[in-house]
Amino acid sequence: MSYCDTCVVRNRAICAALDAEEIKAISGIGRRRKLEAGESLIWEGDDSLLVANVIEGVLKLSTGTEDGREQIVGVVYPSDFIGRPFGSTTRHSVTALTDANVCVFSRADFDSFAADHPALENKLLRRTLAELDRTRKWMLLLGRKNAEEKLSTFLLEMSERLTEPGCESMDGALDNFELPFSRQQVADVLGLTIETVSRQFTRLKKEGVVDLPSRRAVKILDRRALESRAG
Amino acid sequence: MSYCDTCVVRNRAICAALDAEEIKAISGIGRRRKLEAGESLIWEGDDSLLVANVIEGVLKLSTGTEDGREQIVGVVYPSDFIGRPFGSTTRHSVTALTDANVCVFSRADFDSFAADHPALENKLLRRTLAELDRTRKWMLLLGRKNAEEKLSTFLLEMSERLTEPGCESMDGALDNFELPFSRQQVADVLGLTIETVSRQFTRLKKEGVVDLPSRRAVKILDRRALESRAG
DNA sequence: CGACACGTTGATGTTAGTCAACTTTGGTGG
């Protein structure tokens, strides 16, 4: 009986590649860790000493310039993998956006475990390839879309990602969700300023495309209109 | 004696994970293909039917919006891997920037070969992780840097990447190289217009940071200055 | 109730985009 038996992402995280014996083994090198919203797990530029699976919560991956500009380069959800195996330094920080729960491994332990378990590496490879696709799609947004297209695309993506299992998807959550981001963080995802993001939110609301019942709540009223604005 | 024996990237491509026996096997499923500058190997949105290793030349990965805006999301060099294993569709086009030479596999053949050769998958995983890091670093450029910083960063990156083996690196090539991009393509990498790119080139030249002996040639005169402009 | 962080709105400034004319380059054929 390992602690993995109670893990809610057991069958969706990369661990799904492992059989009962292997799960027992990996549960010996992993440990649970709680993070509060705002707390960081990994810092940009540090030695890569940790990797982890997300069990609960949403986290951001971010980099910045020396003069303080920040760019969020990824967002991870339950069952996603975080950290940089097979590499000495971490190129971006990992910070919890909501209270979160992760399953942490020392990188050395994980690397050597992975080396003995090709099925695990295969899962990780598939995930990494999918993440690379998503990241490249995001480059088109950053390089070529205007503010309205950026925010519309973002809201549509959030409405998809947040309804994946593990993110409290009640029925109908597709059009009605709570953003795990502040306005500033939305700006840091989209490569905009907070004021521009705010103005675009206001505009979408005024034109009846979305409703904004509270700071972080979003209700999509006209998905078609949002899609056509997403470019 | 397989055709891989004469392959100049044999020891740097993912094939380096394979022993003599395995090389023989993989040489049975791969074939050489020449591409002329401008020719595409894979189209965005198509079924993913091919993967390949780059033997010679430089290729771009690109996506676009429906209304014709384009963003280059990656650039690949000799020994790099292209294509999307384990996935049904390709999310970006692959097009030769220079005349190129690639070693092509049908995706089905490659996927099943990889499944039997964990060492190959491991190499591919490491490469994919490194590519993801590079791509995320580029997001910072697209989202948060201005035109001057973008072009400076780009030139510095080119001066590094082009001197890697396989890219005709004579001594001193670090500061003196031929861009495999037209002005429009540079704009498509940086998320700018061709006019803005041209103006920034002119500016760097006027201020003595670089020299531009011909359309595509670049000579870095003051690397320090370029670095400080890169942000 | 008040303080503070977060968010919105408005006025203004700056950067890069747009549109258009012009120049240079490299290739082709007379």
Next chain:
DNA sequence: CCACCAAAGTTGACTAACATCAACGTGTCG
């Protein structure tokens, strides 16, 4: 070999979009 042409690149004038700066709401928590 040179003249010509098309494609690529440059430059200038103007515009639009987003950033910046600053003031003003608003919700949350002690």
